[in-house]
Amino acid sequence: MLTRADLTKLAEKESRPAVTLYMPTHRRGRETRQDPIRFGNLLKQADSQAAEQGAEEAESVRELLAAVQGLEEDQDFWAHQSDGLCLFLGEGVERVERVPISLEEHVVVGERFDVAPLLPILSWRRPFFILKIDQHGAALLKADGEALVEQPLDSEYDSIAAAAPGRNREGALQFHSASSPRAQRRGEGPIYHGNAADKDAHAADMRRYLAAVDAAVTDSLRDQEGPLVLACVEETNSLYRELSECDRLVDDYVEGAPDGKSEDELRLNALALVKGLERRDTQQAVQRYGDATGQGLTLDTPERIVEAAKAGQVDTLLLSEADGTSYSGQQSDAARAALLTGSDIFVVDEDLMPSPSGIAALLRYQV
Incomplete structure (x- = not known):
């Protein structure tokens, strides 16, 4: 996924010729068969633009285009596309990037790369992180582009049971799941039975467990940037926020038992919350302009x-x-x-x- 640093590096490059190509692509369906044809036509447009600028320019551009000609016939490449494709070719530069934004067909042969169509990426809070957590364990996931990659999470306790040393929690405090599938989808946590002392002990175990998870999350994210989205039931969300020292938690959370959601569902739900941050940032920038x-x-x-x-x-x-x-x-x-x-x-x-x-x-x- 292209970052601001990538776009800045491309913008800095001034070396003629510089070839920039943008096109829409398709993830599935019949249109995927047309994408390589469109790509080939755009390469021809680049060649034609270069020819109009002189024989020397045309020869240089043809040498650059030769490096990507084989992509037209690469069926595996076209079977794994996103919403848009961009290509940058120049002296010491050969980048072909899939991007999750729709792009119109656009070819420029000049003295620098045209990065303007990719500007919407700059306001995206990518990558971002998802913390899946329940009483049985926690997992920290990095969402970058369309993939979720699990991150190291070295917690002192890997479950609430591990946070209750020396006690058989199962015997002291019994629980059953929320009363109906609908209640579980709403994110209602398990219902506990036992005396007041047992419930207090469970609450202390839960706090100890969540504090350990939070310390591990803080350590794992120390050298990384991006907001953190919680995926958990309501009870866990409230308690984690009370204990957490993490300053990057998104205000809202993905509600419900995280193991009950597919990876794609989890990513899309979290992405919707992150995009809310992006809209807020944009509105605040416009407000600052108006105030000034x-x-x-x-x-x-x-x-x-x-x-x-x-x-x-x-x-x-x-x-x-x-x-x-x-x-x-x-x-x-x-x-x-x-x-x-x-x-x-x-x-x-x-x-x-x-x-x-x-x-x-x-x-x-x-x-």
Whole structure:
């Protein structure tokens, strides 16, 4: 999955010729048979663009394209696609990337790569993490793209039973599952029977177990970035949040017994919560722009924004969501400069965009 660092590195590259190619792809269905044909046609477009720029350019581009010609006939490659495909070819660069966003067909042969169509990726909180937890164990999963990868989780206790040393918890405190399948889907936890002392002991065991899990999660995520989504029953969610020292927990959680959900269901439910964070971040960026209007800290003229971005003056760049790949040259130039100077970049829905020009900037200081 492409990251901001990847896009910045591509934006930094200035070496003619640079070939950029975008196209929509399909995960399944008859359209998958058309994808390699579209790809071949786009390679021909790149060759034609290069020919218009002179014989030397055409020869250089043909050498670059030769490295990916074999993909047209690679059936396994086309059988495992996402929503879009991007290709970057240049001196020392050969990247073919599947991306989970729909892209319109687009080919550019020039002196630098066109990364503007990938800007929506910058607002995504990827990767993110999912903590599945119940009384029998916990698992930490990293969600990156469309895969869930289990992460190391070295907890002192691997279950609530292990957190009750020296006691036979099964004999002291009996429980049965929630009364109906519907109740279980709602995330109702097990129902316990026993005297008050037994219940207090169980609660203490649960706290000890969850605290150990939290310490292990904190250690595992120490050098990684991304929000954490809990997947558990309501009782566990409340107690874990009370005990946790993790500062990246998403406010909401995937409710219900996590083992009752498929991997894809778990990922999609968690992704919906993470996307809520992205929408909040975008709305807050637009609000900051609005609050700064009239203070000499905002720009909405494309030409001035490009100049400010190149000078490193832009703190936050807002771009209207483009129709496919239809960012203007100035929007692309501003986005490239903003990437290279560390600005925050948000792709904004049309109804939230504060500028009729489709681009706006919040500055780091008055100009």
